Amino acid sequence: MSCRQCVQEVTNYIVWDSHEAGSYITLAKLQKLMYLAQARHLAIHGEPLFPGRFEAWAHGPVLRSVYNRFEKYGWRSLDEFVPRPKLDAHTEGFLKKLLDELGSFDARQLEAMTSRDEAWLAARVGAPDCVDGRWEGLISETLMRDVYRRQLKLEPAEV
Numbered sequence: 001m002s003c004r005q006c007v008q009e010v011t012n013y014i015v016w017d018s019h020e021a022g023s024y025i026t027l028a029k030l031q032k033l034m035y036l037a038q039a040r041h042l043a044i045h046g047e048p049l050f051p052g053r054f055e056a057w058a059h060g061p062v063l064r065s066v067y068n069r070f071e072k073y074g075w076r077s078l079d080e081f082v083p084r085p086k087l088d089a090h091t092e093g094f095l096k097k098l099l100d101e102l103g104s105f106d107a108r109q110l111e112a113m114t115s116r117d118e119a120w121l122a123a124r125v126g127a128p129d130c131v132d133g134r135w136e137g138l139i140s141e142t143l144m145r146d147v148y149r150r151q152l153k154l155e156p157a158e159v
Contacts, residue, residue: 032110035061043148056123058133119143
């Protein structure tokens with residue numbers, strides 16, 4: 001199996017964990033955490049954590065299915081009740097470690113991190129200036145993997 005979990009399970013875990021921690025989570029923060037989880041999983045394990053490609057929108061990477069699910073909240077906190085999803089031990093441990101490190105950051109802090117991301121910047125080349133910032137340029141998973149392997153100081157991936 002090339003992907004460990006579905007997008008909804010990973011999304012639900014991040015929202016659930018944020019609620020459990022009493023942390024404020026918006027759609028923007030969720031999108032950044034989803035992106036960072038995917039990028040790190042690609043870097044460390046050489047495969048995606050979940051299926052789905054990120055688009056390079058003006059304020060950072062966006063997974064369209066997650067956007068569509070939560071867009072009604074706009075910039076408000078995602079206060080939807082989400083039960084704790086059942087994840088395999090690998091995925092839960094991986095996400096817990098990521099959230100312990102980055103879960104206390106707000107959306108602006110995470111946006112500052114992802115706005116320097118080489119994979120996002122490469123996908124933004126040619127993006128038009130538009131009111132809502134949407135851009136369907138897809139972010140390369142290969143570039144995500146390579147960028148985060150360098151950031152995490154990991155050996156180059158096997159080809």
